[in-house]
Amino acid sequence: MQMCEDSQSRAQTVAQVTGALEGRPGRFAITNARKVDAQGIEDDFWLISLGGRIEATGCGLAEFEATCRKLGMDPADGSLVRDAQGRVLTPGYIDIHSHGSWEYSFDDGPQAIDTARAGHAVHGTTRQVLSLITNPMNDICDNLRTVRSKMDTRPDILGAHLEGPFLALTRKGAHDPQCLRDPEPALVDQLLEAADGCIRQITIAPELPHGLSAIRQFADAGVVPAVGHSDAGYEIAQKAFNAGAGIMTHMFNAMNGLHHRKPGPIPAAVEDPRVVIELINDGFHVQDPMLKLGFDFAPHRVAFITDSMAATGCPDGAYKLGALDVDVEDGHARLVSNGAIAGSTLLLEVAIQRAVLELGIAPALAIEAATLTPAKAFGFDRPNPVTGVPLGLLAPGYAADILLTDPASWAVQDVWCAGRKLR
Incomplete structure (x- = not known):
């Protein structure tokens, strides 16, 4: 490597x-x-x-x-x-959806977290929610305990984001299909117990048999469920947001797109003022015309995220995303097995540069999307028990x-x- x-x-x-x-x-x-x-x-x-x-x-x-x-x-x-x-x-940038950098994933243990966080911190991401990939349940629980332990000594770690295992097989992206599960109540309890309060958000496909009940269960526990990696249409997405989901995971990616007779989940998120919408501003996950359109969909509710993986800040080559092999070429990460996009190599610093210098987004609005809006997703724009003081301004x-x-x-x-x- x-x-x-x-x-x-x-x-x-x-x-x-x-x-x-x-x-x-x-x-x-x-x-x-x-x-x-x-x-x-x-x-x-x-x-x-x-x-x-x-x-x-x-x-x-x-x-x-x-x-x-x-x-x-x-x-x-x-x-x-x-x-x-x-x-x-x-203000310092806040990334609420990132998997790692500098060759390491946030799933790889305490030292890996230190290294991957440094790769983002020196580029201005002062706070980060550590995204954990789909893995066997015991591994996910162990990783949650590690994140929880790290939070005791590091103010820059806001908690964990579980991107899986409760995802739709048809929209799994770069997640291991062998580890995908239906979010039965016992599994939700198992994750909540292991996390000891460190889960900030969890991406769920609401159309799964226990999807909506899991959203309610997580929301009742203080977690912000996110709709994503989902085959849901407009009506199911509406039900998910009404059940307590407060985030849309990387809008446009791993979900049904916009169609004039099948509106899909995006309009449900756009019309709901309670929902923060993630957007990967790298020009690859979402092409620039749709980036500009998406940014304007929901003023003050779009949060730039990186969805970055271990290759962030590294040369092209072979890397890992969980147990899956990834090849990075021209800075774009894809699974070796099927060519699916496997996260990004984006930094929020670059997302801001693209927004202001290439897309023509007003600087204050671009900065808001990397600071105050992601803070609002978890109530961190107000005094709170996690950060003590508010973030984002x-x-x-x-x-x-x-x-x-x-x-x-x-x-x-x-x-x-x-x-x-x-x-």
């Missing part, structure tokens, strides 16, 4: 990111930035971070200096105050998840998560 980069350099990056996240948050300020978040764009923007949360924000040097004095900070202290020099300041009281980005290329240059400097 080809290596993503020099192994020693990658190991140093993993150690740096992991160590920072396990440490204490710092105190710092950023001035002279161009703020872009879901609330809009502001120039000459500044913020002050204390204890992992944003303490104060504003515009203009005079107000910054006055606020510093109130907080007992020296506004001229170069060790605490960072001059952004007009660069773009955004550059505003007082929100987590100090912050990116400094080049204004021309939208390449991420500096990264903080919960007030901890990752890059």
Whole structure:
């Protein structure tokens, strides 16, 4: 297998990111930035971070200096105050559907999680829901326990997303057909017990015999069910959302498409204001004309996701998705067995670059799709027991998840998560 980069350099990056996240948050300020978040764009923007949360924000040097004095900070202290020099300041990106990077999947154990998270963190994804692939039930339960344990020491891990095993055989995509199951109540209980509260979402085909009852069961347990990898039509999808499903898994992919006499599940999600709609903005899973159309379907409810797998950040070559062999060519991952698309090699950094520079999406709307909207999917835009403080905006009281980005290329240059400097 080809290596993503020099192994020693990658190991140093993993150690740096992991160590920072396990440490204490710092105190710092950023001035002279161009703020872009879901609330809009502001120039000459500044913020002050204390204890992992944003303490104060504003515009203009005079107000910054006055606020510093109130907080007992020296506004001229170069060790605490960072001059952004007009660069773009955004909230950290939140990926609610990703399987890994840097040769590792989130199913592969604690060290694999550290490595795969670092591959996304240095590109601006400050928080991530770790997606676990379809596997035998015992393996899924073991992987959930690992994610739950990791959450105790890492604020960047928001929990787990189960993409399987409750998927339609006809829409399985790159999932192992031998491991697909009907979501009988006992199986749901088994997953919930193993997870100990760490499951954030689970993708379910609602047309399965126990699909709708499982959606209710998961929703009652505080999990957000997602409709996806499904052969459902419009009416079944409606029933799923009314039963408690709150997400559509990667719209357009692994589901019935739009048809004027068979509308399929997409209109059911679009017309329901309770539903957050995932979209893979890589130009491959969904072609650009449909990406732009899909982004406009449900304003403020589209969340960019990566659906990234182990080859993310790596050269073309042979990789694994669960137990299945994957070949990556020109950055596109397909199963060796049947050529099915096997996730992506996308980063949210690239999704934002594509949205702003290629698709012409307004920067504030693009940033919203990678920050506030995915946070809203789980109520993380409000104070909550998982993150403590809300996520998704550059505003007082929100987590100090912050990116400094080049204004021309939208390449991420500096990264903080919960007030901890990752890059």
